[in-house]
Amino acid sequence: MTSSPPPSSHSPTTTAPAVKADHLIKHFGDLEVLKGVSLEVPEGTVTSIIGASGSGKSTLLRCMNLLERPDQGELAIADETIRFTRNPQGDIIDLDRRQLQRLRAKVTMVFQQFNLWPHLSVLGNVIEAPMRVKGLSRKRATALGEHYLERVGMADRRDAYPGFLSGGQQQRVAIARALAMEPRLLLFDEPTSALDPERVNEVLGVIRGLADEGRTMLLVTHEMHFAREVSDQLVYLDQGRIAASGTPEDVFDDPRCRQFMAPAA
Amino acid sequence: MDFSWLSDPFYQGYLWEGFINTLWLLAVSAVGGLILAVGVAMARLRGPRPLAWLAWAFTTVIRGTPLLVQLFFFYYGVGRLLEGLPGIRDSMFWPLLRDPFFFAALTFILSVGAYSGEVIRGAMQSVPRGELEAGRAFGLSGFQVLYRLWLPRAIQLCLPTLTGEMILLLKSVPLVSTIALMDLLQAANIIRDETFLVYEPLLLIAGIYLATTIVLTLVLRLVELNFPGMRPTRRRWLPIR
Ligand SMILES: Nc1ncnc2c1ncn2[C@@H]1O[C@H](COP(=O)(O)OP(=O)(O)O)[C@@H](O)[C@H]1O
Ligand SMILES: [Mg+2]
Numbered sequence: 001m002t003s004s005p006p007p008s009s010h011s012p013t014t015t016a017p018a019v020k021a022d023h024l025i026k027h028f029g030d031l032e033v034l035k036g037v038s039l040e041v042p043e044g045t046v047t048s049i050i051g052a053s054g055s056g057k058s059t060l061l062r063c064m065n066l067l068e069r070p071d072q073g074e075l076a077i078a079d080e081t082i083r084f085t086r087n088p089q090g091d092i093i094d095l096d097r098r099q100l101q102r103l104r105a106k107v108t109m110v111f112q113q114f115n116l117w118p119h120l121s122v123l124g125n126v127i128e129a130p131m132r133v134k135g136l137s138r139k140r141a142t143a144l145g146e147h148y149l150e151r152v153g154m155a156d157r158r159d160a161y162p163g164f165l166s167g168g169q170q171q172r173v174a175i176a177r178a179l180a181m182e183p184r185l186l187l188f189d190e191p192t193s194a195l196d197p198e199r200v201n202e203v204l205g206v207i208r209g210l211a212d213e214g215r216t217m218l219l220v221t222h223e224m225h226f227a228r229e230v231s232d233q234l235v236y237l238d239q240g241r242i243a244a245s246g247t248p249e250d251v252f253d254d255p256r257c258r259q260f261m262a263p264a265a
Numbered sequence: 266m267d268f269s270w271l272s273d274p275f276y277q278g279y280l281w282e283g284f285i286n287t288l289w290l291l292a293v294s295a296v297g298g299l300i301l302a303v304g305v306a307m308a309r310l311r312g313p314r315p316l317a318w319l320a321w322a323f324t325t326v327i328r329g330t331p332l333l334v335q336l337f338f339f340y341y342g343v344g345r346l347l348e349g350l351p352g353i354r355d356s357m358f359w360p361l362l363r364d365p366f367f368f369a370a371l372t373f374i375l376s377v378g379a380y381s382g383e384v385i386r387g388a389m390q391s392v393p394r395g396e397l398e399a400g401r402a403f404g405l406s407g408f409q410v411l412y413r414l415w416l417p418r419a420i421q422l423c424l425p426t427l428t429g430e431m432i433l434l435l436k437s438v439p440l441v442s443t444i445a446l447m448d449l450l451q452a453a454n455i456i457r458d459e460t461f462l463v464y465e466p467l468l469l470i471a472g473i474y475l476a477t478t479i480v481l482t483l484v485l486r487l488v489e490l491n492f493p494g495m496r497p498t499r500r501r502w503l504p505i506r
Contacts, residue, residue, distance in 0.1 A: 067398060067401065104402060104404035105403075105404045108402070109402045109403075111395060111398075113393075113395050115393075115396050115399035117396055117400075117418070118396070118418065118421070119418055120494065121493070128403070129403035132413070133403060133405060162494065163494055163495075
């Protein structure tokens with residue numbers, strides 16, 4: 001694994017947060033999953049979201065690239081305020097498709113179930129979006145793809161298909177796929193939860209390396225030690241509300257969070 | 266057993282023509298039918314209401330009626346009806362409308378469209394949602410998700426079933442002998458009528474069908490094995506343990 005800088009990294013001097021969510025509300029039918037969540041991820045920092053299963057962590061994360069459309073609230077991603085269409089009551093009813101596509105190129109996601117495309121090779125998975133969404137030539141996308149596959153230690157498997165790889169290897173390819181878009185913000189939804197225990201560390205190692213590089217990341221995880229170690233900010237989500245947030249030390253010392261943490265400690 | 270007629274160049278000619286027509290009909294129906302099948306599957310899954318409804322009705326009618334009846338319907342029914350149109354005999358379509366091959370191909374394309382359409386629809390539904398969501402999450406457009414991710418994956422999933430459909434299609438071809446199209450069965454019928462031998466010509470074309478089926482199976486198996494990303498567990502030449 002190398003830790004050379006990416007071919008064209010963005011300037012870290014911008015002061016605007018990579019993402020700023022204000023009072024997000026999200027329902028699934030009658031179920032209110034997010035009950036007014038405000039969250040800011042400063043450029044170049046790592047934020048981890050922890051919380052019990054069903055507390056709305058994935059939903060919150062998925063609002064950040066608008067895989068879920070919030071029902072109310074404000075959202076600014078990568079210096080752009082999302083232009084929601086609202087009804088007279090102020091409920092969000094639509095999105096601007098062009099803006100959506102542009103934003104999704106800047107905020108990429110690593111999924112719990114990897115979600116690689118099984119009919120594309122490892123390299124094919126990594127260059128697909130750079131070519132088709134960012135319009136890079138195959139040559140440039142391939143150079144970029146090889147760079148990031150190298151970065152996650154998967155360069156030697158570039159021609160393999162996902163079905164032939166272990167879970168840990170697939171997740172590393174998925175990380176390379178997310179990096180190859182050179183996003184402003186990387187989202188991780190429990191990236192190690194679907195892995196065999198002996199495969200967890202190879203993926204956490206890659207993510208730790210990215211944190212050390214100063215990449216902006218928002219991470220949902222159950223790996224408490226890891227979250228404490230890599231995060232600048234920790235958010236404890238409880239039944240759709242932020243129950244505690246701040247530095248890892250603050251949150252881990254918070255009595256409300258202690259209770260949640262008890263079984264893991 | 267008397268196979269002496271095999272040396273007769275006339276009979277060889279019939280058999281050859283029947284064989285070529287069979288393969289040609291198979292190829293045209295497979296290509297046209299699979300294109301139609303993708304359209305039918307799409308219409309049923311994502312089409313606007315009326316189109317989805319139409320696709321369902323089409324599928325139900327084609328799958329609910331015998332192929333032979335459909336063949337007669339198009340050749341004797343629709344074909345004769347079109348013949349009656351004023352001026353049609355002078356139009357550029359006339360040679361097509363007199364050709365039984367045209368009606369056979371039309372019937373078979375519709376049949377493949379209906380049967381394989383259902384297969385492809387099922388396969389599209391069983392593509393894990395996460396894979397398509399990943400496409401959207403990376404900014405691919407709806408159309409890009411469809412033709413880069415959804416369709417190729419669905420075809421990968423149902424390729425063995427489609428292979429089976431193609432083999433069934435091959436063995437539906439003898440039906441066309443009833444509309445005076447020279448296929449293998451038609452050739453055998455002519456030989457029987459002229460030589461008064463019943464079993465030998467039938468035995469010969471059965472052998473040709475069997476050999477063609479085996480070759481077709483192996484070729485399609487090769488396609489399956491070489492389809493990008495095929496899982497290692499499925500990588501066996503013959504489906505025999
Ligand atoms: N697409 C959906 N439709 C209906 N309910 C959903 C959907 N996605 C999530 N939920 C519900 O929302 C709640 C929060 O889910 P989620 O955000 O996945 O929680 P977490 O990731 O913290 O486990 C759960 O009760 C879940 O059942
Ligand atoms: Mg979750």
